[in-house]
Amino acid sequence: MLSAAYESLDYDTCVNSAWLDEERTMGYKYVVKKDVARWLVVLLTAVLTALVACVIDMAIECLSGYKYTWLKQYTDYGVATNLMIIPFLLWAAMNIGPTLLAAFLGSYIEPVAAGSGIPQVKCYLNGVKVPRVVRIKTLVSKALGVIMSVLGGLAVGKEGPMIHSGAVIAAGVSQGKTTSFKHDFGFFEYFREDHEKRDFVSAGAAAGVAAAFGAPVGGVLFSLEEGASFWNQGLTWRVFFGAMMSTFTLNLVLSAYNGFPGKLNYNGLLNFGKFDDLTYEIWEFIPFLLMGVMGGLLGALYNHINLKLTAFRMRYIQKPWQKIIEAAVVAFVTAVVAFLMMYLIHDCRAADTQSSEYPIQMFCGIGEENAAAAIWFQTPERSVRSLFHDTSDSYHWSTIGVFFVCYFFLACWTYGLGIPAGLFIPTLLCGAAWGRLVGMLLCLFFPDQKWVDEGKYALVGAGAMLGGVVRMTLSLTVILMECVGNITFGLPLMIVLMVAKWVGDFFNEGIYDIHIQMQGVPIMAWDAPPLSNNIYASEVMNRPVVTLKSVERVGHIVNILKANTYNGFPVVDSIPTSENVCYFKSFGTLRGVILRSQLTVLLKHKIFNENAEVWQNSKVDIHLFRISYPRYFTLDEVDLNPEDMNCTVDLRPFYNPSPYSVVTCTALPRIFNLFRALGLRHLIVVNDNNEVVGMVTRKDLVKYRIWKHRGQMGLEELVIYNNVS
């Protein structure tokens, strides 16, 4: 099912007289100025994104430090007094408290801030207008919320929200105004169109990835994988520049924060620590491949469970208070699981083998500490690092096994809660756990081999699991390579990710795509469905078409705008030719297309023929249309007198005189390519005499979708529903 609630972005520019007038007055200096402004916006975006990421990073580190120090004291005290209920209750409270705050932000304050944000950014880059996704309020809710989520000890990461933050910042900076605070700074007005804004958002998303993982190249590739249809070289460079500057700023601030100011290649800046010597032998590709398969299977299972859970949530957990309660329950269960593991598993290790910052002795001997507690007594990101880098006798296999099973289901339950929370870290942690188990198993069989390194297998497992869940390959490989600071290990990572994707795709789709589809977002695939050349424009198009004449009565325009929700109206010559020549009813010869937004601006400013001398002197230019972007007037905001209704409007200077159009016998893939490559919002279908017979929009195309499951494949037609809730 497709929701009718989502509108499409319009990547196409409307070359009307107003636009041409502006272009004529501006010289090449204007071009250069605009170009410099673009670089400036990207730089600003990158720096701000990095700073937001720093704030999130430092807040989490600092607050978690307090939390675990305090917990440790009480746990040690509890062990000493044999009164374990006190640290348990304290832990539960310290999980539930921040989680409630996060859930409040994600449910009451700004629901679109819930989740990882990557699906929303993906939709936006794909050309779907997701309401409120790039607002400052969203950014604040997201940033605060994710700090609280991580602090709440949930199985969440901060990376997805950082990427979303980058997108919001880019959208904000490039527009030079904020809707949340209702302030227009007045600069960058020429970037106020979907085309430019979307380019900046892709740069912002890349800067977000770069800040989240310290992976500038990965960031560029992420933007490319998610929004590549509108890519070009100039944009690529700006995106790369932004990603690099973002990493630079982040490293600069964090290296100072960590006490090594200016030491930009300080290893502590790598999220998951540096692997210095990731060597591998050729025969290791066999376990790698098997781990890829495993990752694909586990990922498909994860996605399947989450799909069912999401369906359940959409039906039964709709109200904000219900979401808050669910989040609290998850926080509590997480505390219970963690505490029970620590309490029941008696896995004692020498204190110096553990890398945990808050080692807990529990019931172990002196100089020993509890390995289960070591995994839990830190943020998930640190746990990933521990599993990657701890020495080979840091954990008993059963500790890791139990941890993996518990964490897998916890992570699966957590994703989709009404809190701002990312998915990358918990998935990596699950994968690192079973990957380390594989490493231990190999250790058992090949005890004295140099190539057996548990940390290496943890990394492979983490990659396999993440690949199985999110089904990205190129960007993910590079992100992982950059995260661990190692290039030579790229090949095994790529193979593992690719196998995991293939195996996973056999069962279902990536987690982000599942969530996007559940929301009914009309997202466009990369290619038209195969074997769809026998579907013609005449079958795809919407009819009847509401058209306007070149010179139209105001009352008629108002009625049309009131009567339907279309966003584009073909402008036609009034006299349709005789019916008998064409198969489809003609609505007149196509002259151009005018948008609802343009019509409302014309009405609002009363640009009628009857008072032409007034507005022609005051120079109606493109500025008038830009200033109200992106939230144009609704009809209610346009106040017209009864006498205005009889005025006429000459649309000719304002409509787009050369809209893209296709004939009725055009096959679906050709229409699809036009939409995909040019980012269209409307496409006019004409007959052989250039008379309008129909109109195609994004949803008309997206409803034809190919499904592929378990080796089967077919074409399905989705239903478009009006979201009434």
Add this chain to the structure above:
Amino acid sequence: MLSAAYESLDYDTCVNSAWLDEERTMGYKYVVKKDVARWLVVLLTAVLTALVACVIDMAIECLSGYKYTWLKQYTDYGVATNLMIIPFLLWAAMNIGPTLLAAFLGSYIEPVAAGSGIPQVKCYLNGVKVPRVVRIKTLVSKALGVIMSVLGGLAVGKEGPMIHSGAVIAAGVSQGKTTSFKHDFGFFEYFREDHEKRDFVSAGAAAGVAAAFGAPVGGVLFSLEEGASFWNQGLTWRVFFGAMMSTFTLNLVLSAYNGFPGKLNYNGLLNFGKFDDLTYEIWEFIPFLLMGVMGGLLGALYNHINLKLTAFRMRYIQKPWQKIIEAAVVAFVTAVVAFLMMYLIHDCRAADTQSSEYPIQMFCGIGEENAAAAIWFQTPERSVRSLFHDTSDSYHWSTIGVFFVCYFFLACWTYGLGIPAGLFIPTLLCGAAWGRLVGMLLCLFFPDQKWVDEGKYALVGAGAMLGGVVRMTLSLTVILMECVGNITFGLPLMIVLMVAKWVGDFFNEGIYDIHIQMQGVPIMAWDAPPLSNNIYASEVMNRPVVTLKSVERVGHIVNILKANTYNGFPVVDSIPTSENVCYFKSFGTLRGVILRSQLTVLLKHKIFNENAEVWQNSKVDIHLFRISYPRYFTLDEVDLNPEDMNCTVDLRPFYNPSPYSVVTCTALPRIFNLFRALGLRHLIVVNDNNEVVGMVTRKDLVKYRIWKHRGQMGLEELVIYNNVS
């Protein structure tokens, strides 16, 4: 000026009845099979590309080994007997010999194999058909030629030709037939169209980069930077897979060749050696930035000299024998320069500081060796490695200074000779030389600082120089990062490359673009020229248009095909409407477009209405059109009897019924976007009644070009000339 000799590739598919017939008979199994075949082709391409690269690598290493061992013996003998003329003559002969062979291959055997191949691949990916560029003969000439060029001691590299090799192999494997050997293997017939072939060529180019530099991610980004307008996710993954498999195969073979079988992360596989600890301080950005400026200036100078030289060559050195003589002269001069440097510069160093494999004592004391000889007595690639990694007292500054000046001009003179030869390595070597000089200078000012590392500055200089010459940023940064196996140094490299590009772009264009423009290749820019919205389709289009009717007499078709060289003909309804309604003469209502290649196939197989029962039974399908791709019949190959001339052909099942068209008032940028995004070859211009009034081809668009030099900017209109030579 634009040459009319270059035809455009056709990325658009012709959805006619024959195509639909095929699609109807094929189910989703066919889709899956085609998809599997695509992966297979990419895998095969990658492996073969890597093997070719291995052969080139090993041949160069082996033959150079013989050459320098022999030369060393004679030099040592010459020093002992004080008869230096013998080693000099030997050196000159051993330079000139292989160079002559390379020049013979690049001038007589296959002229398109001369040069680096990157401009040709770039043109192909851009959508220009460069004749013979993806033939097996080209591949063989290129591979043999580049071995000889490097062996000839010239200032050349093997990387560009490896990339070209990858492109050729991809085109060959994907088509399942060879034109050079006139053999059709019969498989992969469904890939015989420009669309598919070009996708494979981009994968092949990426595999080539991956094999040349051991840089898989860089390879993907290279393909992206050069051919990104037709990018999509599925293709990206295949390209990435190919690049990874190519690196893997190369590393597998070369690690075995070097005596470490299976050790895939063996450092010797990195072209320029591994930098383990590339640390940098923040204030080092100041020298880095200055070096970027320097690189831009030197690159612009290099390009300027080479531009003048190329113009000179195009005028005076046209004949193959002239080219051979020029190559021999350059080889001789190179030998002279090298010998003189070694003879005259008395820079003696302790033997253990030098990394040269063939150390020459010359007139130095015992246990010492000549530093100038150390740079020259190896392949340029090894010299780069030496400059990157030799200890700080390996060279006197004057040795490197003289070497830089000589090599700069030699490299500049060498590029553009009629030999297969790449540009990357010599440019890197120049840059490494002056970069090391900068490092030495800093050493002088800050003698005891840990951060001063001559090798690091050599790397930065190499990057700056290469960036200043070729003006790539994203892919080059990643290639350099992968080449030296270090991620953290990515940021300085990017900054340096970007500054070098900006500074260089102020003066002229990248070397590849210069050569492409000198050839008059109609290459499309990334964006339409700015401020060109006031240029309309009616000004851009070609008129009059040669049109055909739906049912046409054979004699008329033959006459039309003979009378002009157009490749696409609009099919129209016969009766033009009255003249007075439109500004431009109408050629009838548009029905579709038929290609020259389709017409010749119809004529060749006599698919006339008069013998319809014959060919309709034998099932005329898409196979008939594919089998003759890409070299369709010429009119001479079609033998028609006089009575055939009066037959008629029904074009309706064969033409494309829904060609892309625009109205006369469409602005240039909109047309440009259509061409760029959809890879069009023809675009029909119609009036408001869908009647054909003109036609736009690639050259009509490309002739509007923006120039930017020294802060100035403007629009120029190129002249299209018919290449008569």
